[in-house]
Amino acid sequence: MRPDFKLIKEWIAPGSRVLDLGCGDGALLALLRDERRVEGLGVEIDPDNLTYCISRGLSVVEQDLNLGLDNFCDDSFDVVVMTNSLQTLRYPHRMVDEMLRVGRQCIVTFPNFGHWQARFHLSLRGRMPVSRHLPYTWYDTPNIHFCTVRDFDALCHKKRIAVTARHVVSARHRRTLAARWWPNLFGLTAIYHMRR
Secondary structure, X not given: OXXXXXXXXXHOOOOOEEXXXXXXXXXXXXXXXXXXXXEEEEEEOOXXXXXXXXXXXXXXXXXXXXXXXXXXXXXXXXXXXXXXXXXXXXXXXXXXXXXXXXXXXEEEEEEOOOOXXXXXXXXXXXXXXXXXXXXXXXXXXXXXXXXXXXXXXXXXXXHOOEEEEEEEEOOOOOOOHHHHHOHHHHOOEEEEEEEO
16 A cells, blocks of 8 residues: 555545545555445546556546546535646646535645755756656656645645645655655655645
8 A cells, every 4th residue: 555545544534425536546546445435436537547447346437637627516525635646737726626616625645846856956967857756757747837845835825725734755655854844845745635
């Protein structure tokens, strides 16, 4: 189990209705179904991932998230989750609004591009970083918005979104003392739990 999935699982009450945006192969939805008895629905665009989700017995719809969530009514779900996909969307700030319209609460994870290793790589080499955690080059990356923890905090403040919990973790998905004190510099992945 991915360590961030363990934390997300703890934030979701048993029996909740969950929408997983960009659900990939359905690993999180399957975990939540099996261990939290959630009523889950995934949204995915990749045909191979859709097939894999269906083979796991998951409910999934094919949809481009860049087109929004107009096909879902207000408060349709208890929790809307998006793991490591927000930075790949054309209008991530609009998606956050949509997630909070469709769900009573939402959980978002994203890579922190303000991490010291990314800064060091860029300043020392003058090139966009490529690493185990950011394995793409600038021309083939799905990441089109390079967000930092501070950027996301500012967005939440501007939109008056209540952040009920925020964990910023290291490469091993551990909450280190450095990441707690200086999340924008030492946090590799940010995990936010939010409400309207």
